[in-house]
Amino acid sequence: MIAATAVPSFRMLFPPGWVRHDLSTQSEAELLTAMRAKLRPYGRPDLEFQLAAAVKSSFRGLRDRQGIAVYLPSGDEGAALAPMSITATRLVEPGGGPLDARVSELFSTRGAAFLGDDRMIVRWTRTVSGLAGAEEAVDEQVNYLIPVPGSNRTSAVLLSTSIVRPADEPVDADLLDSCVALSDAIVSTFAWAPNG
DSSP, rough: OOOOOOOOOOOOOTTTTEEEEEHHHHHHHHHHHHHHHHHHGGGGGHHHHHHHHHHHHHHHHHHTTTTEEEEEEEEOSSSSOOEEEEEEEEEEEETTTOHHHHHHHHHHHHHOOOEEOOOOEEEEEEEEETTTTTTEEEEEEEEEEEEEESSTTTEEEEEEEEEHHHHTTOHHHHHHHHHHHHHHHHHHHHHHETTT
């Protein structure tokens, strides 16, 4: 078996009010507590239950997929609130080989392109309808693949931005374009931390 390449530390710049959550059970519990505190004044236990279930499911799924972190707007006063989140996961081929074939497929079948002139970040989009637990929602995704240095392209960080919108309403093109532009701007600041 080929030894897994660890993902070095990295950083990105976010607008004020965004919070990074690791995928520990403590971080999940803190997020749920903060979310419940924000929802309680609205008297919507049904919504509180749905969102709690979605958070638990997301954390479980990210842990199963070698997740690293999730980034969310906090909704704190004075911070811009966007209907989006960004997750970071580690991506490897099951057999331990290079990701070259997968990247080639992204370009040939998913319309991938490079983000930036350095050609280090591969970017593609997709739309997912009928989200688990939220069938009335649509997830507009912007995905980015960044190779881990020193891994010979056998390991990468996958950043996925989810922009959730109601399925039964017309697309707010201006809001969607703004969220996509914000996602691109955030990911364009990606840098490996010194001494990772």
